[in-house]
Amino acid sequence: MAVTDMSEDPTKARTSPRIAPFLSQGAKWGAKAGLPLISFAFILGIWALVGASGMVKEAIFPAPWSVWSATVEMWQNGTLQTDLAKSLGRAGVGFGIGATLGVALGLLTGRVALVRTLLNPFLNLLRPIPAIALVPVAIVWFGIGEGSKYFVVSYTVFLTVWFNTHHGMEYVPETYLRASRSLGASRMREFLTVVLPAAAPHIFAGIRLGVALAFLSLVAAELSGASSGIGFRLQEARQYVRTDRMFSLLIILGVLGAVADLIVHAIGKKLVHWEQG
Amino acid sequence: MAEDLMTDTHKTDTQKGRVEIDDVVIRFKGRQGPVTALARTSHVLEPGTFTALIGPSGCGKSTLMNAIAGFVKPSEGSLRLDGKPIAGPSPEVGVIFQQYALFPWFTALNNVRYGLKQFGLPQGEEIDRARAALAEVGLEAHADKYPQQLSGGMKQRVAIARTFAVGPKVLLMDEPFGALDAQTRLVMHELLLNIWRKHRATVLFVTHDVDEALLLSDHVQVMSQAPGRLIRHYHLTQQRPRAFSRSGSDLLEIRDEILDLLHPKTDLADSL
Numbered sequence: 001m002a003v004t005d006m007s008e009d010p011t012k013a014r015t016s017p018r019i020a021p022f023l024s025q026g027a028k029w030g031a032k033a034g035l036p037l038i039s040f041a042f043i044l045g046i047w048a049l050v051g052a053s054g055m056v057k058e059a060i061f062p063a064p065w066s067v068w069s070a071t072v073e074m075w076q077n078g079t080l081q082t083d084l085a086k087s088l089g090r091a092g093v094g095f096g097i098g099a100t101l102g103v104a105l106g107l108l109t110g111r112v113a114l115v116r117t118l119l120n121p122f123l124n125l126l127r128p129i130p131a132i133a134l135v136p137v138a139i140v141w142f143g144i145g146e147g148s149k150y151f152v153v154s155y156t157v158f159l160t161v162w163f164n165t166h167h168g169m170e171y172v173p174e175t176y177l178r179a180s181r182s183l184g185a186s187r188m189r190e191f192l193t194v195v196l197p198a199a200a201p202h203i204f205a206g207i208r209l210g211v212a213l214a215f216l217s218l219v220a221a222e223l224s225g226a227s228s229g230i231g232f233r234l235q236e237a238r239q240y241v242r243t244d245r246m247f248s249l250l251i252i253l254g255v256l257g258a259v260a261d262l263i264v265h266a267i268g269k270k271l272v273h274w275e276q277g
Numbered sequence: 278m279a280e281d282l283m284t285d286t287h288k289t290d291t292q293k294g295r296v297e298i299d300d301v302v303i304r305f306k307g308r309q310g311p312v313t314a315l316a317r318t319s320h321v322l323e324p325g326t327f328t329a330l331i332g333p334s335g336c337g338k339s340t341l342m343n344a345i346a347g348f349v350k351p352s353e354g355s356l357r358l359d360g361k362p363i364a365g366p367s368p369e370v371g372v373i374f375q376q377y378a379l380f381p382w383f384t385a386l387n388n389v390r391y392g393l394k395q396f397g398l399p400q401g402e403e404i405d406r407a408r409a410a411l412a413e414v415g416l417e418a419h420a421d422k423y424p425q426q427l428s429g430g431m432k433q434r435v436a437i438a439r440t441f442a443v444g445p446k447v448l449l450m451d452e453p454f455g456a457l458d459a460q461t462r463l464v465m466h467e468l469l470l471n472i473w474r475k476h477r478a479t480v481l482f483v484t485h486d487v488d489e490a491l492l493l494s495d496h497v498q499v500m501s502q503a504p505g506r507l508i509r510h511y512h513l514t515q516q517r518p519r520a521f522s523r524s525g526s527d528l529l530e531i532r533d534e535i536l537d538l539l540h541p542k543t544d545l546a547d548s549l
Contacts, residue, residue: 178348179378183392183443184368193391197382274381274423 062244067251070244079233080252087218087229088256090146094153095214099207101154102161106206109162110169110199111191123162131156131217132224139225149221149229156217157210164206168199201275204268211264215257293359294446294479296322296345300354303340313504314340317354320498320507322447327473327480329490332500333539338483341505342449345481346372358447368395371445371478375452377432379424385411385435386420392443410442411435413472430461434468441476448478452485466493470517487535491528492519499538509538 044064050056051063058066074080109116109123131152138148172195180190222231230249237245303315315337322328330338343349345356347366356363358370366372379388389407398406411417414434424432433453440448453469454462470493473480484490490497491513499509511531521528 173378175374175376175378176380178346178366178372179374179380180391181366182346182368182370182372182445183439184395185391186395189394193383194380197380200382274425 059241059243062247066244067247070242071248071252074233074245074248083228083230083233084252087222087231090149090222090229091153091214091218093146094150094218095157095210096154097150098154098157098214099161099210102158102163102206102210103165103203105158106162106165106203107169107196107199110166111195120166123159127159127163130220131213132220135221135224138221144225144227148225149218152221153214153217156213160213161203161206161210164209165199165203168202168206169195171202172198197272200272204264204272208261208264208268211260212257215253215260219253294322294324295359296447296479296481297357297360298322298341298345298354299357301341301344301351301356302353303337303344303349304352311352315344316501316504316506318506319354322479322481324446324479325477326496327482327494328496328498329482329484329494330498330500331484331487331490331535331539332505333502334485336500336503337505338500339451342451342481342483345447346370346449368392368443369445370447370449371440371443373433373436373440373448373450373453375455377424377429377436379432379435379439381424384421384423385416385427388424388435389439389442392439395443406442410438413441413475414438414468428461429457430465433457433465437469437472441472441478444476445478448473448480450480450482452483454489455484455486462489467518469493487532487539488521490535491521491532493517497531497535499535509535511535 048064050061051065062070071080074083105115105119109120134152134155135148138151142148142151176194176198177190180194185194218229219231219234222229223235226232226235230253234246234249237243237249298318298320300317300319301315302313302317304311304313306312318341330341332338340349344351345363347363347370363370379385380391383391386404386407389410390403393403393406396403408417408420411420414437416431416434416438419427419431424435427435436453454465457465466489480494482490482494495513497511497513498507499511500506501508513528513531515525515528519528521532
């Protein structure tokens, strides 16, 4: 039973007490960092085999080396750099606005009954509306420039971060508040040093989701109505049937999202240090 | 033994912490109308006494405690501390929770400092007082650890230090050692009695462990099944530290009586 478990789930095997003593700390860390690389190498290998076999047309499913040279080409003519800068700028600004408003309003709706009554039902109604459905409205309101991108991204991020912050505030354990009050703490100190930290894990979960959604909604906004950025370049590549460029841009998007997620996760782990066992 | 009691009473008379429970009834909204959690109860906790409140689970002993702590408002009657009505939680009434209620984002030291903040002490003095409080429970070496790095017994010791550091007149403990193993529990009993002897707060100790009640308290109040009311009172004068082997047969007799009250024989016979 345990043996099949381990062979099916490599993460379990890694932390298994039966195996752990045989691995030094360094080797364990190496194995942990290296595991995703094995997966990437495996997929890349299959991809290369398919590309080399000539089974599929290059124009439909380009080989890894074609994608690589498309990347180099975009880098050399400078579009990749400007697109990256534009897209990251939009995602960053939109995320910043949305996350700030989301945390602020979440703290308010979590804490003030009147604000909660006035806003929660409405905000919950907005949540199922996908970002891409907002793009036409955004373009009418803010034009095809940066404004509409900021709007779509910050709106999406805002709702998610608000929702998680609000719920974090709701689940602050009652005993913490009771303990705080019978220790004679003022409401202000209770809010800053008990309620906020108690809600912090939820707030960070919301922020992490917000980062992922910032990329999703950004590309949605750029796909329909932009003159630069990764999303625009994807759209342009479609017109020229440049699947090699598309693949390159998609991989870049994936890597950007993963790196952003790692960074936010690392920051969250530092700030909410008490949550890990 | 009698002499010991005399000096005890004399000492406590000079201090405050008198809790008056006056015709208190507590009801909660249930699915089918109001549910009485605590039937009409009147009682006085004299300053500096140690009272154990014992009863079957769900009998309302925690409800009574929560009312004295100011967490729950009585539906009828009134609660007073030294003559003043209890209007809500206050640092005069300290609470020790079964689940410790330490803040996991603070170190042990900063958990203790949290309660001291209200006094607006200079930082150095605040830290010194917090360290002294931790030293009192034998945890000075663990001041900079986070609660999750401490064992259950140590966590509860931090909580005790945190509460006593504020200098409460009344200390409410809701099954404080219920989550600890028997060995740790014995250590905690001794520690609690030592600190209580020094600070002399009025203690109300909620438990469902008869032995614990008999080993620790001056007064044992037994509560009935829900809706709870106080059905029997024992005044214990045996010298502490107590042990069933040392403290004479009366403790054992009381123990049997209380067990009978909590689990009437007829019930037992029915279930067999």
